[in-house]
Amino acid sequence: MEFRYLGNSGLQISEITYGNWLTHGSQVENDVATACVHAALDCGITTFDTADVYANGAAEEVLGAALKGQRRESLEIFTKVYWPVGPAPLGKNDTGLSRKHMMEAIDSSLRRLGTDYVDLYQAHRYDSFTPLEETMQAFADIVRAGKALYIGVSEWAPDQIRQAHGLARQLGISLISSQPQYSMLWRIIEPEVVPVCRELGLSQIVWSPMAQGVLSGKYQPGQPPPAGSRATDEKGGANFVKRFMTDDVLTRVQQLRPIAEELDLTTAQLAIAWVLQNDNVAAALVGASRPEQVTENVKASGVRIPAELLSRVDGVLGDAVTTDPALVAKSTPTQRLL
Ligand code: NDP
Numbered sequence: 001m002e003f004r005y006l007g008n009s010g011l012q013i014s015e016i017t018y019g020n021w022l023t024h025g026s027q028v029e030n031d032v033a034t035a036c037v038h039a040a041l042d043c044g045i046t047t048f049d050t051a052d053v054y055a056n057g058a059a060e061e062v063l064g065a066a067l068k069g070q071r072r073e074s075l076e077i078f079t080k081v082y083w084p085v086g087p088a089p090l091g092k093n094d095t096g097l098s099r100k101h102m103m104e105a106i107d108s109s110l111r112r113l114g115t116d117y118v119d120l121y122q123a124h125r126y127d128s129f130t131p132l133e134e135t136m137q138a139f140a141d142i143v144r145a146g147k148a149l150y151i152g153v154s155e156w157a158p159d160q161i162r163q164a165h166g167l168a169r170q171l172g173i174s175l176i177s178s179q180p181q182y183s184m185l186w187r188i189i190e191p192e193v194v195p196v197c198r199e200l201g202l203s204q205i206v207w208s209p210m211a212q213g214v215l216s217g218k219y220q221p222g223q224p225p226p227a228g229s230r231a232t233d234e235k236g237g238a239n240f241v242k243r244f245m246t247d248d249v250l251t252r253v254q255q256l257r258p259i260a261e262e263l264d265l266t267t268a269q270l271a272i273a274w275v276l277q278n279d280n281v282a283a284a285l286v287g288a289s290r291p292e293q294v295t296e297n298v299k300a301s302g303v304r305i306p307a308e309l310l311s312r313v314d315g316v317l318g319d320a321v322t323t324d325p326a327l328v329a330k331s332t333p334t335q336r337l338l
């Protein structure tokens with residue numbers, strides 16, 4: 001496993017990071033979830049990403065239990081705050097980036113994870129209904145209380161990142177990461193988010209590098225999805241992955257296989273290695289529903305893809321690739337959620 005620095009900081013993270021969205025506490029039984037986490041540790045993954053909202057807190061609990069007994073100093077544990085979470089009935093303030101919600105949310109996350117601190121605390125989305133100064137002051141107080149070491153954002157637009165970075169500097173805390181979606185098929189961060197982050201000293205930790213499993217090539221055009229795959233997960237996964245499940249995309253993905261084979265990789269490994277070719281990416285944030293997937297996926301660490309093969313990937317995927325940077329701003333919710 002290779003490691004990269006996260007932004008302009010001294011923190012090193014495993015360039016393949018394990019994430020548990022849709023799996024822990026939901027699609028995957030707890031014993032399999034634990035086996036996946038242990039496979040990740042065995043393969044040299046030290047960095048784990050979750051969020052309070054995943055399975056309404058259960059994902060943090062499952063991850064915390066699976067990591068129990070590990071040496072805390074040898075792990076990097078990341079979580080997030082923003083989306084509504086908590087046992088019903090939810091109150092008006094059980095969401096967003098207000099001081100009240102952030103102060104309560106960090107304590108709930110730490111309790112569920114069974115740890116005294118997280119290494120990275122991330123704003124899961126931008127909150128247009130809370131002054132950014134309030135949010136950044138809350139982050140600073142969380143860091144000063146020792147509950148988080150560094151802070152990050154997820155799916156924020158370049159101007160939002162720039163403003164937050166300026167405030168973080170004034171407050172003396174380190175905003176070092178951006179967590180956007182990024183894959184061969186979804187490249188909207190390249191024109192604007194990446195250059196701004198490079199300038200300000202933030203790295204990307206990219207989610208769904210395999211387009212939720214689609215870039216593994218296991219979904220065949222015109223065929224029903226394999227049993228047990230995300231596309232069959234009626235608890236939520238099927239709905240999220242369907243955006244990539246068109247015959248056009250699935251046909252093109254099949255044509256990536258010979259390119260992967262030239263590098264002695266599976267198509268899944270090629271997809272993960274592809275995001276890691278971007279040196280502003282500190283980690284590919286990879287999910288798994290089975291330990292064997294983790295073992296396969298980590299072999300993408302350290303792979304260098306020659307320029308000629310990168311061009312062939314672009315030729316195969318053609319206009320199935322989404323590149324419009326204007327889509328970045330669409331991730332900011334336009335309404336208060338509660
Ligand atoms: P991926 O693109 O890595 O998809 C992972 C899924 O693909 C697995 O759960 C599995 O699903 C399938 N898969 C994994 N490996 C293989 C393989 N070798 N062969 C075939 N299928 C495989 O990422 P995710 O969409 O899971 O996202 C990863 C992480 O990113 C999340 O856990 C979370 O931490 C983060 N994230 C952050 C978001 C944000 O807003 N900040 C949003 C979404 C995710 P199956 O076997 O069920 O088909």
